[in-house]
Amino acid sequence: MAQLSFFSADYQAPDVADLGGLLAAHGQITTSTAGARLSILLDDDARAAAVVAECARRGLAAEVVTVEGPGPQLLMRTSRSAALLPLARAWTRGAVKSVPRALAVTAGFSRLWVLAAGRAADAGYLLGVDPHTPDTVDDLIAACSRAGVAGSFVGVRAGGPAIRIVGHRRLARLADTVGTLPADLPADCAPPDEHRAVYDDTTPRAPRPTPVHPAQQELG
Structure with missing residues (x-):
């Protein structure tokens, strides 16, 4: 595997705003006088544990409870916290979930989105989006494009609703x-990492030949 760049989530300081990655998926956020609470349904114990750990890195307590559903349904929810209020304000207009203007898809944001709703597909990689807020999709696609991972929307028949990312560099x-x-x-x-060396600037390259001036060729 090629060496990770310093833009990786492994090297970036965790930020509460990164939890917007859960809202880019199908997460929900609610507010009260006691603060805001972020929650999301997950279908895998390991995903749930990873999301709880990411919340803890940002100073937020979270728990996972089992809820009734057609299949394994795990509800990850944070405790109510004033620290989540700016996130709630950024991601809601009225009572409706909405993508913040000029959203930046940061490393931590991408990591949370992948943990909650990312999966490899036969063609590319899918970042799941909220089926109940279709109006967010265009803004999320635009944000992904600004981050260098441009994608396109795919519906339920193609494994969505999701944003599909294809291409070695992306x-x-x-x-x-x-x-x-x-x-x-x-x-x-996990996104397929066999392509990482295509993007990684540390990948060894053959040295370029030194240009020779015509006058030097004559002297030779």
């Missing part, structure tokens, strides 16, 4: 940005 950038993920996650969770 997949390499995504894998590099997300960084090292827990080893016990589902096999299809």
Whole structure:
């Protein structure tokens, strides 16, 4: 594997705003006088544990509870906290979830999005989006494009709703940005990293030949 860049989530300081990656997926945030609470339904113990750990890195207590559903349904929810209020204000307009203007898809944001709703597909990689807020998709696609991981929307028949990312350079950038993920996650969770060397600027390259001036050629 090629060396990770300093833009990787492994090297970036955690920020509460990174938890917007859960809201880019199908997460929800609510507010009260006691603060804001972030929650998201997950279908895998390892994903849930990883998200709880990421919350803890940002100073937020979280828990996972089992809820009734058609399949394994794990509800990850944070405790109510004033630290989450800026996130709630940024991601809501009225009572509706909305993408912040000029959203920056940072390394930590990408990592949380991948942990919550990312999976490899036959063609590329899918970042799941909220089926209940389709109006957020165009803004998320634009934000991904600004981050160098441009994608396109795919519906349920193609494994969505999700933003599909294809291409060696984009997949390499995504894998590099997300960084090292827990080893016990589902096999299809991590972006394919065999492409990382295509993007990594540390990849060895053959030296360029030194240009020779015509006058030097005559002297030779």
